[in-house]
Amino acid sequence: MKKYILHIFLLISAIGFAQKPMVKAEIDTTNIRIGEQFNLKISVDETQNVILPKLVLKGLEIVDSTNTDTLKNSLIRKYILTGFDSGSFYIPQQQIFVKNQAYLTDSLLVNVATIAVDTTKVKKFPIKSIKKEPYTFDDFKIYIYILLTALAIIGFWIYWFVIRKRKEEQEEPTYRTLPPYEEAIYRLNELDEKLLWQNNKIKEYYSELTEIVRGYIERELKVPALENTTDEILDMIKDFKHADTIQTSQETIDKLKSLLREADLVKFAKSKPLALEIEEDRKDAQDIVSNLKPKPIVEKDDELE
CATH class of the missing domain: 1.20.120 (Four Helix Bundle (Hemerythrin (Met), subunit A))
Incomplete structure (x- = not known):
């Protein structure tokens, strides 16, 4: 009797274990140099009622990401990551909901190394002075507007008080008053x-x-x-x-x-x-x-x- 009970317990445990979805986070490398890129893949062997997290990182940056793909009854989302500071950084555990049940991925460690520079082979140059930014139209537009306004006022003054008056004097007919x-x-x-x-x-x-x-x-x-x-x-x-x-x-x-x-x-x-x-x-x-x-x-x- 005890033997049968043990078999039934093992069978229920196996069924429960088989029904538990697998969530996984993977990276293609754990060591990069500053500025290099690497791939992170999050996969879930379930396609129904799956909510993937919004990736939040410290020390690392997201360069790009793909839409969620369905492949062989699994959901997969890929990210391209990089780091610009040297050191060791964790990709924290990601909480994934499958049919309203929360599951956690493993945390992943990424080492970001600096690039070694052989100073004996690098040609040295004197320190350059601060270079001024090139001028743009915005730097001069206020002066241009003031100049155009001044020219318009001067042009109007010349026309109204000089040209127009002279034209009127030329066009004004002279009459001799007859008796x-x-x-x-x-x-x-x-x-x-x-x-x-x-x-x-x-x-x-x-x-x-x-x-x-x-x-x-x-x-x-x-x-x-x-x-x-x-x-x-x-x-x-x-x-x-x-x-x-x-x-x-x-x-x-x-x-x-x-x-x-x-x-x-x-x-x-x-x-x-x-x-x-x-x-x-x-x-x-x-x-x-x-x-x-x-x-x-x-x-x-x-x-x-």
């Missing part, structure tokens, strides 16, 4: 060349015609004829006539009255005079300009004589 009568005749001839009423622009024609006559009266008699109404202008002319300060006839005043009234009808009542009437108004405008003048001022000495 009131000559200016009125010149503008009447210009109005004829526009052919306004011939192109059915009667309102524009009368507006410009009366503006020429009003402008002549304003300059010649020195009154605000352009701003005043027709009645106000006619009243001023009558006052000047009664005061005997202008040289004109009643016929000229009647022509002025007829012209201004006709222009008001065209502009405000949309009247459309005939061609003969328009031509007659044009002649009247020139007669008004020619025959409406202020009396010359007679000095006291001339009166005594």
Whole structure:
């Protein structure tokens, strides 16, 4: 009976041992020189529910690592390691979880040796002075921006106060102020060349015609004829006539009255005079300009004589 119990115990132990996964950490060398690289491989003979650790080292550095591979029902992950300090360093035990059960790998010792230098065969050189870093654009960009801004301001100042002013002076036309009568005749001839009423622009024609006559009266008699109404202008002319300060006839005043009234009808009542009437108004405008003048001022000495 005891013999059977012993066999059953050994069988259960063997099954339990067989079911325990194998976790292993291996390196291809235990001795390297500073800067040399070596390989670390962590393997687990199980593929389901396996969690590999994040490798944490002291004194050694990870150069590269591969993704976890599956090979013959095992998980394998490889690392490329190196060391830059001499000495002995441990790759600590790595905790691996398989089906929520933790397993530990063995710790591994790596010796990092310095490179022996034969000073008798190494050529000696004098100690070099500190070399300055080469200049880059960032070293000068602030000065470049300041220079460009200053040039832009200077350029704008030269253009605005020198070139532009000179250009305006060159382009600005020079006019000779004509006397009131000559200016009125010149503008009447210009109005004829526009052919306004011939192109059915009667309102524009009368507006410009009366503006020429009003402008002549304003300059010649020195009154605000352009701003005043027709009645106000006619009243001023009558006052000047009664005061005997202008040289004109009643016929000229009647022509002025007829012209201004006709222009008001065209502009405000949309009247459309005939061609003969328009031509007659044009002649009247020139007669008004020619025959409406202020009396010359007679000095006291001339009166005594």
